[in-house]
Every structure is written in C-alpha cells, then in structure tokens.
Amino acid sequence: MFGSVRLIQEITRSNQSSTTNTATPNSAEESIFTIVESSTPNNTSDLISDEIKQINGLPSKTTQIDEKINPELEHHQEQQQQHMDIHQQHIHQQQPAFFALQQQQETLPCGSATPQHIPITFNAIASPNLQSCNQSHDFRNAFTASNTTQTNASASPAIKTHTRKNSKYTIRHHRTRQSSFNNATIPSGYFFSASLLRKQQPTHHHHLLHLQEEQKKSKSHKLLCLWPLPTITRYMILVALFVSTLDGLHLLDLSCSAPSFVVYRFDLKNLIFSPFLFAWTLPSMALFGWNILILGLFEESLAHMVGGTRRFVQLLVFLFASVSLLRVCLGLLFSKATGYAFPSLFFSNTMHECSQGLSPFLFALLVVQSLSIDDKYILIYGQEDSNHKLTVRKVTLQLFMCLINYANGNILWWSISGLIMGFLATIILQALLAWQKREDSSKVKDVSEFITLEHYRRTPLWRLLWSSVQKCLVVIGLTLPVLMAWNSYYTRESMVSSAELNAISQDRYLFTFVFMTAPRRGDPAYLTRTIESYLENWPEHPSLNSPYNRMQAVIYTHFSNHSQYDLAKEHFSNTTKGQKYLKWVREDGDGWNQRLHVSKALDFVTEKYQSTYFALMEDDFPVCGAHEWHDIENVIYKAEKNVPNHCGVFVGTGGSGLFLKPDLARLASKLLLTYVDMPPDIIIQKCLMGDLMECSSCSDSLVTSKTLLMYHIGYNTSTSADRVYRKDEFQCGWRHPFNGNPSVITF
Template sequence: MPLLKLFSSVRLVEEISRTDHSNDRSHPSRRDSMDDDNEMTLPSIPRPSRHAMPTLNKPATPLSHPNRSTKPRSGRRHSRARSLLTRKGLFPFFFGSRPSSKYYSYAKKAKSQRLLSLWPLPVITRYTILLSCLISTLNALQWIQLSCSAPKYVLFRHEILNLLLSPFLFNFTLHDVMLFAWNVLILGLFEESLTSVVGGTRRFLRIVLTLVLAVCTIRQGLGYVFSKSTGYAIPALFFSDSIHECSQGLAPFLFSLLVIQSVSIDDKYVLIYDLHDDETNRMTIRKVTLQLFMLLVNYTVKNILWWSMTGLLTGYMAVIVIQATMPLKSDTSLLPDADNRSHDDLYAISLPLNHQDEKCLALPSPKRTPLWYPRRVPLWRILWSAVQRGSLVLFFTLPLLLLFNIYYQQEHFIDELTLNSTITDHHYLFTMMVMTAPRRGDPTYLTTTLQSYLDQWPLLPQLPLSTLPSASASSAVASSSPMATSWDQMPVQEEDNAWYAPLPDTNTVHTTPPLSLHDRLQIIVYTHFTNHPEYDRARAKFTQDPKGQRYIRWVQHGDNEWNHRRHIASALQHALQQEKSSAYVAMLEDDFPICGRRAWREIENIIYLANTHMPHHCGVFVGTGGSGLFLKPHVAKLASQLLFKYVDMPPDIVIQQCLLGKLPECVTCSQQLVISKTLLMHHIGYNTSTSSERSYNKNEFQCNWRHPFNGDPDVAIL
C-alpha cells in the first residue's frame, strides 16, 4: 500500500518560461494543445496604475521628475539622456512614477508549470509510428528491399530511396523494437516541448522535414570529404568509418532536435511527489540534459559518431536559421491611429521568442500623443544568443560522443595461436611470392622489403608449455632433427635452378601439424633474370642470416625475358606446385615493404575475420597494384590462366577484376573480396618502375593511405 500511495502521488510537470508569447494560451499554437486542468500558471504580472499614464486625448506634456529641474535639455547632453532612458527602459519617463523594481525581476523570471502528458500522442509522433510500422512490415515481407543507409551506398549505387526511408526502418526483434520505441518516446518529448516554441505543429513539421533532408545530404558530403577526398591528399584526415557507418533509425535527427531545444534551454522537467503531505518533494532536471542522456542509449548498440555529429551540426545551423526567421508576434493594427485606443491596448507587446529581457517602450511624438510600440531586439543579438546556447549544447555533447567512439575504436589483435588453430586444412598459412626484376640504378629495394617482413617474425617461436615434448623424447629427437643443427652450418643447395636454404622439417619433430603460426610461413623470392645484382646481394645476405634461412627460399629461372605478365603467371604456378599446400598465395613486388609490426598484426586480424565471417571469400587485398594480394589457391590458379586471356588489360588489374567478380570466369567471387581500411604496404620504388608506362610521385601509395577499394560497397571491410 505505501508503494501504491507513492505512485499515486507522483506527477511529472514541465516548467516553461512565460516571458514570451510562445507559451501563452492566447497564442494559436497553444490554444488547442493545452488543457486547463493540466496547467498551473503563476499569477499575472502586475501592471502599473492607469492614473499614472498620460491620457490619449490631450496634448503631450513634458515629463518631469519631482526632484529634478524641468528646464529643457538640448544638444548632446539631452540626446545622450534620452538615449539612456530609452535603452534602460525607465518607466518614469512615461508614467511619471517608477514602478517597483520587483516588477522587472518578476517579469524576467515568470514561469508556468503544466502537467506533462504524452497521451494522446503528439501528431507528428503518431504518424511517425504508423509510417515506420508500415515500411518495416513491407520490408519484413520482402515486398521492398531496404537496409540501413551509409554514404557508400548512395555515392556508388545511388540508393536515394533507401536513404530517405531507412530512418523509419526497424527489424521485428525484441531489441530493435525496444530501441525504436525508445526513440519514438524521445521524439514525443521533443514535439511536446518544441511545438509551442517554434510556433505550432505545422512549423515544427516543416522543421523536422527540413532536418531530415539536410542531415541526409550533409552526411553524404562528410562521407565523401573524409574518405575519398582526404584519403590520398591528407591521410591524417582520413576516417574510414565516415563512408561506412550505417544509420540508426531516428537517432541522427533527434540529435538535431537536441540542439534546437537550446532555444528554450532553461525549460525543465519537474518530478513532484508526496503532494498530499505538508511538504512537497521535487526533482528538477533540464530538458536538454534528460534528452541528451536518453539519446546516448543509441550508443549501446553500435557506434554512430558520424551520423550523430551530422545531426548536431545540422541542428546547430538550424537554430540560427530558426531564430533569424522567427516572426514577431505583434498586432501592427494597434500602432497607427491610436487616438481611440484604450489603455489596455497600450500593453500589447511583441517580442521575439526566448528573449526575456525586453520591455515595452513608448516614444513621444511631436504631432500626436505618445504611442506604445514593440521595441525590437537587434538581429545580431538574437543570432548571438542562438550561437551561445547552441554552442553550449555542443560543448557538453561532443565529448560524450567521442568517448563512446574511443570505446568502439579500440584495437583488439587476434592471438596468433587462435589464428593458427582456425586454418588447419593446409600445411602453410602463407606462401608469399616476392617477384623481382632488375631496376634502373640497381637500388636495394629487395633487401629492404625482405628485411621488413623478417623483422615481424621471430627466429624460434615459443610453443605453449602443454605442447612441448617430454625431456626424454626431446633428447631422442634432438639428435636426428634438423632443428638441432646450427643455422650457420646449413648448406645452400641448388636444384633445378632453384636456390633455397632448406627449411627445418617440423614433421620429424611433431606428428601433428605445426603448432606455431610462424612455422607455417614461407617467402619465395622469384625472378626470371640471371643478371640481377640486387637478387644476388640479397641472397648472399639472407642465406647467412638465421631468419633468412628459416623463412626464405630462392628461385631463379634464367630466360631473361622482359614479360611481366608471364613472370606473374609462372610465379603463381610455381607456388601452386609446391609439395606442401598453402591456404593463401600472397603476391608481392620487391618494392613494397610492410608498414611495421602493427600492419602485420592487422593482416593477421583480417585473415582471421575473413575466415570466421566470410569463409567462402576469394582473397584478401591489403596493398595496391599487384602487391598485397592474398589469393585462395583456386583463385590463384584461375588468375594465372586469365592473365593470358585478357592481354589488353594490365596483369595486376586482371587479378583485381577477378577478385571483384567482374570477369565472367570469376562470378563466384562477386562480393567475396576482403580488404583493409588503409594500405598496409608502402611503395618505395616510385622512380624505378620496371614498366615504362607507369610513373609515380614520391608520396604516393604510402602507409595509412586509403585503400583504393575502400568505399566500394562490393567489397568487405572487417
């Protein structure tokens, strides 16, 4: 019973400023939307005595003060005094006696309280629910095909209709229905709060429709600018999520209304309980604060930073436009021919919205009696007030959104043991084919590239303790295992024009597949030229290096033919003819080193996510041109054949088009390519290209550049 009694005594009311006419019951926008039983209005503002006012049917007499001389003033002093009186709005100048100062403070702080009631639902909220249910039902029945909208779908596929209808789309799951109902509740609160402020339901509807169109348009512009535009020109300003981030129903537009709520930033919600007791308890919170925390619930689902920021930016601009175009609620018919006006007509005031410090002034006329007229606030003061209040909302909202974004953008690198255990149907995980040819000036690019990869891999990876053999078994195997042989004593062998340092045969140590990820990595340096000084230098260096002996094999075919297409095709075929199969055949050019340890960990992440989320993918692309292509074996075999069929197309483009599924022979690879957000390999051979048809700038295709395919909706970024 006490609990029921508590709830029966709880009331939620709105505290609204009454200094303007936006909340006045005489205003048409409020006449039909407010109920007499739900409003608790403060007493009306006392008016000065009529007897102190000059009559309208008598000539104007000079105004005087009992303690001041009535000698007329002239010149600058008189002008400055009149300006001061007009600016300060001193009532003795008009009434002969000054009202109490309580009049001003009371007029400035006048408030009204009315019971908050969202039933029946506000008009726009009601139709939003009906439209959303209709669109979502048609989509669930597959009569229409809609999904959440992102700039990549609009910029590449021109899905305008999907963009306009996606705010009203939700799935019929418990989670989505609850989130949709929550956003509809927020929309109802905004409509109930802002309808009277902006001048009625129709004007609020026009504002909402304008916000929807503006947010959708600006979102596409931001997605283009911070992805395709800055991805190459200013990589530091490249943000991949700007073009990929999906919308979240009504949330972006509600963030716009949050900034517009700053028009009446002092309005509050008041929770009143224990009304039957002598003491009334209250809990007060600003509307903006409550609405902000309600909107942050959308971030518990996913990160919507770019859509939210677009909404805030649009709302900020809308506040300025709304304040600049807000009509003055004045009756201009009262101004001319006021000879027959009553004293009550002199109190007809007209003020812009949310300006609480305006007074009604009357200036004496030399030809007729003093007339009352509304003193208008300068436009720059109105706009400056709007900028200040809107900036205050942005100042408190943006840091919260950035904190959520930091949480969602945390990097989580996959454990190497997890990746190793995910792909177990091949002996090798990667077979990296590094293709090299003589270059102008004989630069040391091949050595630099090989060293960049070896720096990421350990010499002797440590195995888990649970997988180590017993001491007796280890001593028995050590005498016969190549692992016991000193790396410096391992000879370099020549067999069928293939130079390589023999890899340790891990099968002699373990009867199961290799337990270390790095036991499943190999690099094959492949060339068609016998006169290749850099190849000879690199081979001499790394055959004496323990890591080079562990990971690198050397293959040299001496036909000396400058045929890049044939070079790539034979390299792919050589990788596929290895005795032990590989899960991926990676194509690299000798002038594309990796971008450090973090880039290698990202490659591991992408490979893991591709196998867990898209097990039927055709490959992974983390570089550009013909470098950074991780091909599935069946795709590598098909690409080696297509290179000689599409001779009018550059070799690297043939492989890329096959991975994209745009060649007839590769239709099964459509939408089955996984790429990285940025380039994980950088180009150091910009001025020594082996192709005379291509030239590059020094700063092109560097680390952290936008991947050329980033933004294409036909590729996946995991």
C-alpha cells in the same frame, strides 16, 4: 504513504497567435501521463499572461497596453490615480457580499453549496474549497460547470489614449513606467481582502501570497498531457509501422543508409526511408519506441517555442534533408578527399557507418533545445504540504536519453551531422523569431509581451545570434566528448592471438609469400629492404603450434642476370631467419614479360606447396611496420570468421598485397594469359571482385584493409614503361583504393 507524484516542465513559448497545443486530452480520465508546464522569460519567448485571475470570488482585472501612449506623463499619472481610486471603492463595496457568500457556503453541505463564480485556472482547480466540494462528484462535470460560469467584474473607466506615433518615445515612456504596469495588474483590493482573511482563512492567505509571488515572476501555468501523443509523433508512428511492415513482408527491400551506397550506387531509397525503418525484433522495436518517446518530449517542448505544430514540421523536414545531405558530404570529405591528400584526416567509418532510425535527428533537436536551455523538468513528490522535488535541465535529460542509441552501435558521424545541422537550424530559427517579434508590434496585449518585444527591438540582431551561438556551443561542448568516448570504445583495437590465427586452417602452410623481382633502373637494393621488413616481424625460433612455423617466402625471378637477387640471397642465406623462412627460385630468361612472369610464379607455388593463402608481393613494397603486420593478420582472421566464402584479401595496391585462395590463384594464372589487353594487376583485382565472367562466384566477397599496410619505394624505377608515380604516392596510412566501395568488405 508516498503521497502524490507530479512531473512539471518549464516551457518557453513563442509570441505567435497561431500557436496551438500539440496534444489535447479528451478527458481527465484519459490523461495517463500529465505534465504541468511553467513558462518563464527567455530571449526567444514571450510570457503570455492576458489577465491576472483571482481566487475565491475576488475580482479580476485585465491590463491592456496600447502602442499609442500619451506623451504627457503628468496627465497620464493623474488619470491612473483616478482609475485606482474608483476601483478601490468598488472593491470595498463588494467585500460584504463576499463574506456573506463565504459564511453561507460554510453552513451549507458540500453537495448543496451555492456554486461560486470562479475563473478556471490551474491554481483555482487546486484550491482547497473547490477540491473539497467536488470530492464526491465527477471531475469532468465539475470542470465543465466551472467553465460555464462568468466572473462579475465592474467595468473600469477607459483611459484616454493618444495618437502620437513616435515609437522611440513610446518605448522610453514604457520603460519609465514599468513598475506601474506590474502594479496595475494587481488590484488594490486584492491586498485589502488578504489582510481581512488572514485570521479567518490562513489557508486562503497562503494561496493569495502564492498567487502574488507568481504574478511577480510573470509565470503562466497550463495543463499538458502526453496522452494522446503529440500530433507529429503520432504520424511518425503510423509511417514507421507502414514502412517496416512492407519491409517485413519483403515488398520493399530496405536497410539502413550509409554514404558508400549513396556515392557508389546512388541509393536514395534507403536514405529516405531508413529513419522510419525498424526490424520486427524485440531489441529493434524497443529502441524505436524509446526514440519515439524522445521525439514526443521534443515536440512538447519545442513546438510552442518555435511557433506551433506547422513550424515544428518545417523544422523536422529541414533537419531530415540537411542532416542526410551533410552525412554524405562528410563521408566524401573525410574518406575519398583526405584519404590520399591528408591521411591523418582519413576516417574509414565516415563511408561505412550506417544510420540508426531517428537518432541522428534527435541529436539535431537536442541542439535546438538550447534556445530554452534553462527550461527544466521538476519532479514533485510527497504530501501536498511538503516541498520534496527533483530538478533536472531538459537538455541534460534529453542528452542521456539520446545516448541510449549508442548501446546498439557506433553512430558518431551521424550524430555529428545532427549536431552541426542542429546548430545551423538554431541560428536560422533565432533570426526568424527575432524578425517576427519586431514585426508583431500590433499584437502586443500585456506587459510580458511588451517587455519581450522591447528586448528584441532594442537588442541588435548580432547580439541575439551571438547569445544563441553561445548556448549551442555549450550543448555541443557537453555532447561531443561523450560521443567521442563511445566512439573510442567501439573502435578500440583487438589483436588476434597466435593461437587464434593458427587455428583458421590445417594446411601445411598458412601463408606462402611470393616476392616477384626483376632488374630495375639504377639497380637499387629494394629487394633486400622489402624482405627485411617482413623478417623483422617473424620470430627466429617459433614454437611448433605457432602460425609462424607455417609461413614461408618464395623469392621468384626469371632473369638470368639479376644482381640484386644474388646479393639478397647471399645476405639472407647466412642468417637464421633467412635459412628458415626464405626459398629462392630462379628461372633462366631475360624477357620483360610481366604477365608471363606472374603466371609462371603462381603455377609454380600452387603445384608445389599446400597453403591456405598465396600472397603476391612486389619487391618495392615493404610492410609499414610491426603494427601494420599485425593488422594484416587481423584482416585475414576476420575474413575467415566473417566471410568464410571469400576468394581473397587485398591489403596493398597494384600487384602487391594480394592474398589469394588456392583455387583463385590457379584461375588467375590462366586469366593472365587470356586477357592480354588488360594489365596483370587489374586482371587479378577484377577477378577478386567478381567483375570477370570466370570469377562470378567471388562477387561481393573481396575483403580489404582500411588503409595501405605497405608502402611504395620504387616510384621512379617502375618495371612497367607506362607507369609513372610520385614520391609521396601510396604511402603508409593512405586510404585503400577499394575502401568505400559497397561491393567489398572492409576490416
């Protein structure tokens, strides 16, 4: 009803004598998925057509091109004309025998027909006579028997060669004689036979015209099979099964690789083995199988073009090493390097984004495919005499197949690393192929190879490379916007609602902010400015079920003489928000002891108030704005949901922006008086990270924001004599100092 379905691919080949098939079927019955490839001219390929074969007993003729061509053009033309006349007579002599053999074949039954000496080509296998005579026989036997026969062709008179070695003259001579080369590959008797058979054999006439058209297009056909799998694909499956089995049995502790682990822990084991790793779950195995299918298609398409299986292995090794190295470098560049100097170029995911098997390297091979960007997959369906087909470029189909990896997670930076190194590999490969083709002048065997070789000889290297650059940019230009769209989907912001935030605990207070303040040089009004930045984001009349109804701020000082404290208290005591949210605590004293100051403040709030978090704030760190305030709420909400046993959250720097759980706040109050040789803010930070023996339960549980959500305004009035800051340091949007450390969790 639906007829046959055939999938054809166009494959560009390299002019390498060592090129071998990457997959060879054992038999016709074992060919589960069959592809017919059609080679077309390309600036990186040769059209390999050693001989033009005839169908149904017509003679065949092979045209050889010698590098040493007679410089005397007229004498060569005479020799060529004599050769064609002799061959024409030979064709006329063979015609009666041809018709007698054909009539005898028509009278005999199919099973007893005299075997014809037919050269085996793809068109010959598909010819009606051969198919009709083998319908009741095994295809393998017919194919083997046909291969054992030889075509009887008369020997052509030798053409006189010359020894002149002027390569420039030789090239010009061949260009003027290009049309004669094409005609020489088609015997004159070919057209004579076609005219005689037009009335008696219309089907044969159709095949002859088709063959003539194929000759003019200089295409060669070869049967390929995707089963057995290509060589490299098979080895990739074996290695992946071995590595994943060891990981599943817990003999190897492997995971995906991220630059943060390589930079901070020098974790090369996961970087090396992660491309071969998959989990023993149905989604993971399905995605790995999909990537193996893509790799097999790339191997079938690129192995011939780059020069064989060995060259394809070298290409894969180069891509595996270079993509991994570039990924780590991008993580350092767009995280640690730009996080402080150029915050607009800071991207937190560059350090945390985890690899996903083979997907980064498939994007690199996608760019290499641009060397044969015009190659297509052609799906032919319907009856034999129909012309129903669907055509799609290989690059387009392979791009859509690679994008399936984004269904599992965002891998933008790994994909970009693959695209960049694929671009570099393509340029290097193009230069290598150009150099090899210019050195292969002694291996020229037919017109197609000569035309390609002449193209490489006459075209400057920079022009060949520029053509490859343009093709690579086309592929990258089509791929990158799609990847950015996927990245936007995965990195879209989601703000926590007031109801969700209010439900994370049942304590009387959700947040208790402790603003530490002390007199500063010049008596700047930093305290008022800092308090105002928070009150701007808090409503005047929150509802009873609002989390803002469970927030308060304690302004704490132990200085008896602190003018800015008095001014701020007087100002906010007359406002609605100040009366609702602010509490003022002053202890008498005049000593500059920051360690004791913070310890007393923590003891005071933990004993007096029941709160989910106690947040330490310095009086010169205002919140950046409304968006950053909501980011604080988001980070704390994600910490409660994803890391329920965490000890605290850090969204600022130094001693500001530390959200401590009650138990840790009490412990930190004691540790401040124990570790007297360590700055107070460093003691609390180390305790949150679990670096202190007393805080070992907090190891690997600290939650931080991606960037600083508050900024420093007291850079030149620090209360610590040993601290000096610049005006542009620790500003909004800066990378959080702990971002990238694999020991912390970043939201």
